Amino acid sequence: MTPNNISTIRPINKGLLIKRMLLGGAIALAVISLFVFGGEADPAWPTYWRIRPLIITPLAGAAGGACYYVIDQHLLNQPGWKKGLAIVLSILVYIIGLWMGIVLGLDGTMWD
Template sequence: MTQKDNSTLQLHPSSLIKRMLVGAGIGLLLISFFLFTAGTPDPNWPRFWRIQPLIIVPLAGAMGGLCNYFLVHFHHLIRLNKIIAMILSGLIFIIGLWLGIVLGLNGTYWN
């Protein structure tokens, strides 16, 4: 009995974690820059209103990094050219980060 070589389906956790951390870092830097340079908040907002965007946007960035990893690493399984997979994952990352910003700022700056 021979064993199958599943080398095309192997995950590389260190590469996955790095991409997710880079995505989360980009999200954190972007939302931090926006929050701390936006001026004085509305006094009707809750006291700790900045916590919500500082959690949600990096999570959206990390999910964008996860999507990037899967699209670029497994592009041959879904029959995509690597360049197209990279462009598609970049677009998905930007859209996901934008949606994370909208969700994070919902009820404060996004109203």
């Protein structure tokens, strides 16, 4: 008797996941760079205050890219309104994650 594989879980496409995460992190790095290098530093802030937002925000962007991949794999291939919902939900999740990364990165300096 041979076992049947009736799993509905899709395998993870590692290449596509990495591309989405890199794109999400690159967008986040570009956005936080506008704040970090475009603003004026307060002398009361630590010497290397720019390092924290330049690390945390791209990590949040990469997590948002991973969430986009998961939503894309489960809902984007659906017909009709589910595809539109997947696109809106993906963008909303990414924007909220990016905003949270910016707040966490700039906490104590520009976001005080």
